[in-house]
Amino acid sequence: MEKEPASKVELAPGVGGGGEIPTFDITLKVRRYNPEVSDDAHWDEWQLTMYGTDRVLDALHKVKWEHDGTVSFRRSCAHGVCGSDAMRINGRNRLACKTLLKDLDTSKPILVEPIKGLPVEKDLIVDMEPFFQSYREIMPFLISKGHEPTKERLQSSEERERYDDTTKCILCAACTSSCPVFWTDGQYFGPAAIVNAHRFIFDSRDDAGDMRLEILNDKEGVWRCRTTFNCSEACPRGIQVTKAISEVKQAILTRKV
């Protein structure tokens, strides 16, 4: 596998890209709601000059920091790993920090709204509690019977690979809040909870798969899924959410993981 790389190589001209970063103008429209001020939501819009590598989060910051400090949204890591800034951007659920402005159609206004299906608290901030409640209900932790080994439990690379995809979840709620079933039925567990159940059901070290399958066999469980694939398209981590849900459905039917 390892061979020592050359001490010196000829670099292709212009390597690393870069050059002048072009600027461009956008119109950003943000869905505003603040029950302290009014019970009605409305749209506000701003014209902004942005740079080539800027993301939707940069545009929101520009508004908040230079124009209107009352615009409210959550964010933290700003590179797609903390899951704070899921929102509806031009009608699609995405992370604001991972959506480059240049990849959107900037000839039209960019529309930013809170994710759907969860109560809006203020502007782009929603109440995440119902989402985390569903997550907690599927027992999202390893449950293993028998004696604890002195050292680590053994797990083959193949067994580890079996649930790798669903370990990537950052609990941003982009999937769950893109699901039409969840919009009309807030009781439905939703894709994120099922993804996190999958992560344990298919972990060879876990002994509580049956219990989780029983929970998801409930009327508000996996059978509500209509396989619309919104969740897979929304996932900023590229998790094949619909596939994970199908695997859980299959496991309930065959009682085999």
Added chain:
Amino acid sequence: MQVHKYDVVIVGAGGAGMRAAIESGQRARTAVLTKLYPTRSHTGAAQGGMCAALANVEEDNWEWHTFDTVKGGDYLVDQDAAEVMAKEAIEAVLDLEKMGLPFNRTPEGRIDQRRFGGHTRDHGKAPVRRSCYAADRTGHMILQTLYQNCVKHNVEFYNEYYVLDLLMVDQEVTVDGETRIEKRAAGVVSYDLASGELHIFQAKSIVFASGGVGKVYKTTSNAHTLTGDGMGIAFRRGIPLEDMEFFQFHPTGLAGLGILLSEAARGEGAILRNSEGERFMERYAPTIKDLAPRDIVARSMANEVREGRGAGPNKDYVLLDLTHLEPAHIDAKLPDITEFARTYLGVEPYTEPVPVFPTAHYAMGGIPTNIKAEVLADNDTVVPGLYAAGEVACVSVHGSNRLGTNSLLDINVFGKRAGIAAAEYALTADFVEIPENPTAETEELLDRARSSEGGERVALIRKELQDIMDANVQVFRTEETLLEALSVIDSLEERYTRITVQDKGKRFNLDLLEAVELGFLLDMAKVMTAAALHRKESRGGHFREDFPERDDENFMTHSMAYKDPSAVRTSGVRLETKPVIFTRYQPMERKY
């Protein structure tokens, strides 16, 4: 205003806070207060791994790990603490595996290990495979696993409760017939972001685990929320801060953006090249080359750029070359960071080298603690019931330069220790009475920010602060740059008294939150700069061009920064020193 009573209150829900909560929650009534939802914490952004001498793939032992940590920190590490960390690392990794963490595996099904900067076989002979990892999202998996186990143990979280003050009282105690005044912690004041209400949490034990202060810099791998709140609260309440001049610049941030590309890339075989295509680390660290510790690699990169061998149109970055690695290997071991390069810079790492430059990453310094995670009010006086762990603390296992992976280790080892110690103390101690008017100072702070109409913008002051810190208190420093930085910070502080917060509401007033955070950033920038001015030598992450050598005779000591308005020349920061603890290693020249 509501008052809550708990045995233990933990401030912060990243790795250290949740690791503490898992221990404390099973022993005593515990609450975790956190500015963010726990899974948003920046532990989740850590990538490469967590070192422990498991010796699963090659010979290794904890003594080698201790030595590497001490040498990596340029001998400013407290060796008792490094020994504890390297020894308990093994159990810390096994704890996580038992909690369910999906580590990558060897063909035998054991936890796999890989190379990382500064971690070596037999005291520096060659790189060793010591880092346990889960692809390049080890921090994400640690954060998720700890949160999962908090759910399992029904840990009580107060999400989006921003702690703004530590309630301290002076108590008379008599020990061996001698009466003296002792500082005691009674509780914390927190601000509920959703409602804008203040809540007091009275507690027998308080654990600070609120993370770092990377947002004093412009180019940083740190989250927007890492504003030094915990350090700032302690400092304002008279607790010193230790070794704040030492800030780590991670070599491989995406150029211009600062987003982290894990050192695991170099652990897996990637190398750095300059504009001439040269693998320049061969010149700076002939034995371990690209796997030298971060301070050395970052300085070497900055030097290449200064000497005109930077790449790109402005010659202001170098290149991380993965093109000799198999794409399948990259996909298996480094999927996230290669996606960052594609998403944010449009560079394909399979075929093109990635533009990188050092990015502000980690505070080696912080709230001083001993190896029990007890906070110190000076060089050796413990504040009973007050604990700190993780990046907010300085125990000191990182000395003047932290080795890669040792932060994930630090939060697990000392988070666990803090949780156990805090709960055990709480089970024997009484509550300390809350002082009169406990929220007076917090209310004044908030009212001032809300009502001031001076017209200065928080974002602009913050930007100017970050600009001067990037320019003057970065990899290279001199007395001149530091004095200039201090005077700029002073003037920004004056302007800060005239800010206008536009949002006047109570509900999720994040405009106000940013104003409060800026206050902590200004305080911490001042402390970092004053401490850097005080240390007239070069060691680890602190390089003074006017004093380019390490000076053990005068500076083999920790610095301790106290808030003191009479220290006029250093903007109200008084610097003292604290001896380094040596156990087995005498200082040697640091070569790789």
